[in-house]
Amino acid sequence: MPQLPGNATFRGRLTWRWTIAVGLLLGAANLTIYVAARSYLAAWLDGQVRTLAATEAASSTDGLEDVHLHEKTFAEFDAGAFTEKLVQIFDASHTLVLQTTGLERLPPVVPDEAVAAALAGHSSLLSTEVQGRPLRMAVVRAMRDDRPFAVAVGLFTDDIVHGLENLALLLTVVWIVCVSATATIGYVLAGRALAPVARITERAAWIARGNFGARLDPPAAHDEVGRMTVLLNSMLDRLQAAVEANRRFAADASHELRGPLTAVVGEIDVTLRHPRAADEYLETLRRVRARIDELTALTGDLMLLVRAQERAHDIVRREIALE
Structure with a gap:
């Protein structure tokens, strides 16, 4: 714990220790809130990604045509704009055969190990970045005419990341304001609590100068x-x-x-x-x-x-x- 200089007053040391204690408790509470929010959002996001991946795997192999995507047409996308969902489908040779409309030039973003695991029937979750944007993906297997495909579905998490950053900033501001208020209030309360001691000190100093017949003022309370x-x-x-x-x-x-x-x-x-x-x-x-x-x-x-x-x-x- 940081220490005050040796010549600091007892009032200052008391306020300092009280502020440090409150700051640590409040910091622990804020950290708990942030970790809980982050864990909740991560679990919610993983659930959403798994659900989307399962839905995409089922819908990509339905109907009479070969494996396909269920999404908006290219005309409905703004030129160069990202959709909030990214889908990539790989065949048994790990070749990218389909991906989200508007992102045809995007190289495969799924590691070859995850594709192999999905083709073997083992789904996985992974985090990556696409052109600087964070992405959370689920890779699952889909079957079409006894042919396995690896379907990777990801959600861009910009909003979640920004939300967590704003939450961290808010908690930091709250911590600073609360610690500052605690230090101010603690200093005032410590001064009031130590006022009788200050009066006793002044009276004792006056007695020590030779006024041995004088006495301290009678106590107002039996504390x-x-x-x-x-x-x-x-x-x-x-x-x-x-x-x-x-x-x-x-x-x-x-x-x-x-x-x-x-x-x-x-x-x-x-x-x-x-x-x-x-x-x-x-x-x-x-x-x-x-x-x-x-x-x-x-x-x-x-x-x-x-x-x-x-x-x-x-x-x-x-x-x-x-x-």
Whole structure:
């Protein structure tokens, strides 16, 4: 299936796929109509040709005269004009002995194999052309005084061919019009169907710019888009709660860490104001180490709080003695 460029909109891709699907279905339907019409006309034509061949074979050997044709006289034909029926009669030596009036100069149009088969009693159907005109023929056997003849009767199929060409043209025009209308209607309907999604996208973009307290508009219907809106609002609630929790955590952590750090800095500043004995430096280092231990314990408590908020670890509850 042909593909649209990667930067095509979802609306465009949806319309494209819908149009392709309808086009394929309509094309298959048109092809079915054309094939059915062609098959029907071919079967009808073969029936007509067989009937004419049987009639001509019977009428060409009736009466007292030798094998002959039953048709209009030459004077009734326009000069150089074709009749819609062509008849050629061959004797046992495969020689053309009679053919349609006005076409006496026409060479045999029936293959020698078909003539031989007809003389042997096997009728056949064949398609050929006579001076550029399509012809459908039936070749059958006729008997006259125990002498076999091959009677070939054909109908010119110009009208049928032109009719099928016009039908193909009509079906093509119908296909183009229907596919164009489908693409237009599909594009409009896709736009209407995706309008709620477009509004959600615009609202979500506005929220993403920092307006975390805002929410998507309540759904007008409890369909797929409505359920998606409810889920997105629920997700935004959880995200806002997480953002607020992080802000509180940052403020609490800053407050809790500021005291021990200030004490450490104060101890160091006091010690460095003037030279001291080694014992005094050691005492200062011990107090700084104690403050650092407090900071380490506080950091561990804060990390435990973060994990609890993120539900990274299950909190184990157990009873403890208060004494």
